[in-house]
Amino acid sequence: MNKEEIVSKWVDSIETEIDEIEFKTYFAKIIDNFNDENIQKEIIKDMVDNLSKYEISPKEIAEMIIKLADILDENCEDIKKVYRLAFNVYDEFEIIQKEMINKQIETIKSMDIPILTIDDDTILVPLIGFIDSQKAFDLIRKILTTIKEKNTLKVIVDIEGIPVIDTEIANQFLRLHRAIKIIGAELIMSGITPAVAETLVHLEIDLPIKTRADLKLAIEAFRNNEV
Secondary structure (H helix, E strand, C coil): CCHHHHHHHHHHCCCCCCCHHHHHHHHHHHHHCCCCHHHHHHHHHHHHHHHHHHCCCHHHHHHHHHHHHHHCCCCCCHHHHHHHHHHHHHHHHHHHHHHHHHHHHHHHHHCCCCCEEEECCEEEEEEECCCCHHHHHHHHHHHHHHHHHHCCCEEEEEEEECCCCCHHHHHHHHHHHHHHHHCCCEEEEECCCHHHHHHHHHCCCCCCCEEECCHHHHHHHHHCCCC
16 A cells, blocks of 8 residues: 555545544655654654644544554564654643642742731731742732832732642741741741641641631631631
């Protein structure tokens, strides 16, 4: 069979509602560059990236690739290459996923720290994402500046949006607590989930900070002078 016949049979073997022209383009490129592994990887990378917009899973793309093995002669050495291509789909998808996650992490890290006003003497700092040493330093500086500018006496730091609490993060919160106390304000930490509480106990970290399970309880604690 020539290339056109192989591609045509290959496309016909795919059950999808997506325009077959897109598949013909990729399949033709795969056949044209069958013996060049580096170009094949680039084709697969582009294919996985592009077809993901149609919500086609890596498993479905790999199954499309394997369909080629059914078209080729069963004794053909190229069948081994077909299966290697199918495995490359999963490898490429994993790389794309890792890149996407890393970009999301960097975006979260670069987000500005919001400080919201609850009332005349209470501010709220909702924390989201990962807290590293630089972000913790910026957090403390920004909160202290806001306390001075607004004559704030009460600070609520909500940590419900933080996915991980470890010893370093706990130490940063201790520094924040001390700094707020020094300038005469009070701190309540809200959003302490059972998982976070369990982690702190496991790490044997004792936070001498007033805490509440959620933001509503923290606001009520300040308004009822429970702190």
